[in-house]
Amino acid sequence: MTGSAALFTDRYELTMVDAALRDGTGHRESLFEAFARRLPDGRRYGVVAGTGRLLELIDRFRFEDAELEWLREHEVVQPSTLDWLADYRFRGDIWGYREGEAYFPGSPLLTIRATFAEAVMLETLVLSTLNYDSSVASAAARMVSVALGRPIAEMGSRRTSEHAAVAAARAAYIAGFDATSNLEAGRTWGIPTMGTAAHAFTLLHDTEERAFRSQVEALGPSTTLLVDTYDIAQGVELAVKVAGTGLGAVRIDSGDLPTVVAAVREQLDSLGAVDTKITVTSDLDEYTIAGLSAAPADSYGVGTSVVTGSGSPAAGMVYKLVARRDDSGEWIAVAKASKSKLSIGGRKNAARRLDSTRTAREEIVYIGDGPEGEAEFEPGSRLRPLMVQLMADGVADPAFLGAAGTRAARAHRAEVMQELPIEAFRLGRGEAVIPTTYR
Structure with a gap:
C-alpha cells in the first residue's frame, strides 16, 4: 500500500500538537x-x-501537499504548525x-x-491497527486451537471493509490460519490464497453436472466441488462421477453439519473416493468448529466470525x-x-x-x-x-x-x-x- 497515512488520525491529535508547539x-x-x-x-x-x-x-505518516492544503483550507491548525507538519517524520x-x-x-x-x-499524533494509527488486528488474531487463535491441526482458511472479505479484509487475512494467518481467499492479502503479505467456486457458478449452468464438468475441465480433478446447491447426496454422487475417485475435495456450506459431514464421508468412501477431503464452511466460529471435532471434516473455511473478532471487534487497547x-x-x-x-x-x-x-x-x-x-x-x-x-x-x-x-x-x-x-x-x-x- 502506498500514499500518505497522515490523515488516518483524529482531529484532536493535531489540535493538541498545535497548542503544545505554541506553549513549548x-x-x-x-x-x-x-x-x-x-x-x-x-x-x-x-x-x-x-x-x-x-x-x-508510521513510515508513511507524512504530510504531503494534498494533506497540508486540506488542513489549511479547513483551518485545523495555525500556519506555523502547518510548517512543522510539512517537515514531520517520526524520528x-x-x-x-x-x-x-x-x-x-x-x-x-x-x-x-x-x-x-511526534508521538501523540500516532495514537489513532496505533490503536486502530493494533485493536483490530489483535482482535482478529485472538479470535483466530481460538479457532486454530479447537481445529486440532485441521487446516483453516480465512474467507471473510465480504463481511468487512476492503482495507480491513486485507488486515484480517494477515492477522488470521499470523494466528495459524493456513490460507485466505483475499488476493490483495496474498500479494501484499505473501499469504497463500485459495478458492474455487460459489453457488452462483452452479446456478449459472443448466445442470449441476454441467457446472461440475466445467470446473473440473478448468481446474482439474484435484479441485473442490461445492455439493450443497440442491441436494447434497446427489451432489456428491455427481461430483465423483464427473471428477472420478481422485476428486480433491467437496465443500459443504449448509445443513446440520456434524450429521451431514458424517453422511458425506460414508458416501464418498462407498463410491471409492476414500482420499477425497471434506471442507466445511457455513458461518463457522470457534464453537461450531469445536462441535465438529468428532466429525470427519478435513478442513474449514471461516468468514464473518473471524473478521469481526468473534464477538469482540476491538481488543480494548489504549x-x-x-x-x-x-x-x-x-x-x-x-x-x-x-x-x-x-x-x-x-x-x-x-x-x-x-x-x-x-x-x-x-x-x-x-x-x-x-x-x-x-x-x-x-x-x-x-x-x-x-x-x-x-x-x-x-x-x-x-x-x-x-x-x-x-x-x-x-x-x-x-x-x-x-x-x-x-x-x-x-x-x-x-x-x-x-x-x-x-x-
Whole structure:
C-alpha cells in the first residue's frame, strides 16, 4: 500500500500538537504506551497482531501537499504548525512485544519514545491497527486451537471493509490460519490464497453436472466441488462421477453439519473416493468448529466470525502518556488518576515466568521512571524477556516488515502457544490464564 497515512488520525491529535508547539511543551521528550486494561469477556489470552503493518504505516505518516492544503483550507491548525507538519517524520524509538506474542491485561505491548508532538499524533494509527488486528488474531487463535491441526482458511472479505479484509487475512494467518481467499492479502503479505467456486457458478449452468464438468475441465480433478446447491447426496454422487475417485475435495456450506459431514464421508468412501477431503464452511466460529471435532471434516473455511473478532471487534487497547521529562531534564512518571480506568505511570519492561516444564505461570511488568535502567533478568530465573526494539531513530527493524515479517510472526505465535497452560484453550468464560504482576 502506498500514499500518505497522515490523515488516518483524529482531529484532536493535531489540535493538541498545535497548542503544545505554541506553549513549548510539544518538544518535551515523552513516553507513550499501548496496553489493554483487560481482555475481551471470556478470553484467557490475547495475540498481538498488526505490528508489522503499523511500522509501515508510521513510515508513511507524512504530510504531503494534498494533506497540508486540506488542513489549511479547513483551518485545523495555525500556519506555523502547518510548517512543522510539512517537515514531520517520526524520528523516535519504539519497543514492544513481538508480533504473534501472547498478551494479558497490563502487558506493555508498545512503548514509543519521542517528543510529545511526534508521538501523540500516532495514537489513532496505533490503536486502530493494533485493536483490530489483535482482535482478529485472538479470535483466530481460538479457532486454530479447537481445529486440532485441521487446516483453516480465512474467507471473510465480504463481511468487512476492503482495507480491513486485507488486515484480517494477515492477522488470521499470523494466528495459524493456513490460507485466505483475499488476493490483495496474498500479494501484499505473501499469504497463500485459495478458492474455487460459489453457488452462483452452479446456478449459472443448466445442470449441476454441467457446472461440475466445467470446473473440473478448468481446474482439474484435484479441485473442490461445492455439493450443497440442491441436494447434497446427489451432489456428491455427481461430483465423483464427473471428477472420478481422485476428486480433491467437496465443500459443504449448509445443513446440520456434524450429521451431514458424517453422511458425506460414508458416501464418498462407498463410491471409492476414500482420499477425497471434506471442507466445511457455513458461518463457522470457534464453537461450531469445536462441535465438529468428532466429525470427519478435513478442513474449514471461516468468514464473518473471524473478521469481526468473534464477538469482540476491538481488543480494548489504549494509548497513554506514562512518562515525560520535566524542565530540568529529569524523567517523571505520569498517569491518569481515574480508578475506573487505571493507568500506571513509568517506563515498563516485561518478562514471562516459565516453570520447569516451560509453561507460562506469570506475566511480570517492571516499572521505572524513564527509558534508562531497564530490568536485568536474573540468570536461571526462567524469565523470557518479552520486549524488543521495533524502531530506532524512526527506522523500523526490517525483520518485522513485509511478507518475511508476517511469516516470522506466524512462527513466533506457534512457539508461544506451546508455553500457555492447557486452561488457556478452554472456550468457556474465564479470566486471564496467568496473572500480571507489577514490580
